[in-house]
Amino acid sequence: MKHCIECGTKLVEKELDHEGLVPFCPTCDTFRFPIFNTAVSTVIMNKERSKILFIQQYGRPGYILTAGYVNKGETAEETLIREVKEEIGVNVTDFVYNKSFYWERSNTLIFNYISVVDSEDLSGTNHEIDVATWFPVDEAAANVKPDSLAEKFLTAALPKIKSNCI
Numbered sequence: 825m826k827h828c829i830e831c832g833t834k835l836v837e838k839e840l841d842h843e844g845l846v847p848f849c850p851t852c853d854t855f856r857f858p859i860f861n862t863a864v865s866t867v868i869m870n871k872e873r874s875k876i877l878f879i880q881q882y883g884r885p886g887y888i889l890t891a892g893y894v895n896k897g898e899t900a901e902e903t904l905i906r907e908v909k910e911e912i913g914v915n916v917t918d919f920v921y922n923k924s925f926y927w928e929r930s931n932t933l934i935f936n937y938i939s940v941v942d943s944e945d946l947s948g949t950n951h952e953i954d955v956a957t958w959f960p961v962d963e964a965a966a967n968v969k970p971d972s973l974a975e976k977f978l979t980a981a982l983p984k985i986k987s988n989c990i
């Protein structure tokens with residue numbers, strides 16, 4: 825961000841207590857912190873914690889995780905529950921935080937949760953989902969899209985799942 829998002833003035837760097845140099849708009853007399861998108865992604869598990877749900881979306885091959893952007897005014901936990909309901913058609917009953925990654929291509933900070941849903945029924949999936957499939961926990965790593973963000977989140981989640989974090 826080189827210019828103020830409100831008035832377009834060229835930003836300068838200014839010392840802010842405990843933060844170091846922060847972009848500052850001399851016209852608005854306000855610090856302008858970096859702006860980025862926020863999204864939630866989730867490793868969905870069945871009630872018995874024996875299977876993990878992957879999806880395929882937008883006509884692209886490879887199994888990935890369910891995810892969506894956080895709406896303004898919404899908490900990450902609210903996004904998690906809303907997205908799973910909207911995309912898969914099932915209800916989140918439990919969840920635990922897993923890990924976050926910053927995805928430069930879409931300027932998005934993504935928070936990943938491990939969640940448990942109340943049903944394995946996939947008949948209510950959204951039309952944006954091409955394929956939704958349950959995999960046994962032990963087969964998840966071999967089936968997730970290689971080198972994807974989903975793989976990074978799954979790799980972080982599996983040891984937690986195996987130590988009964990949820």
Ligand SMILES: [Zn+2]
Nearest residue numbers: 828831849852
């Ligand atoms: Zn300004």
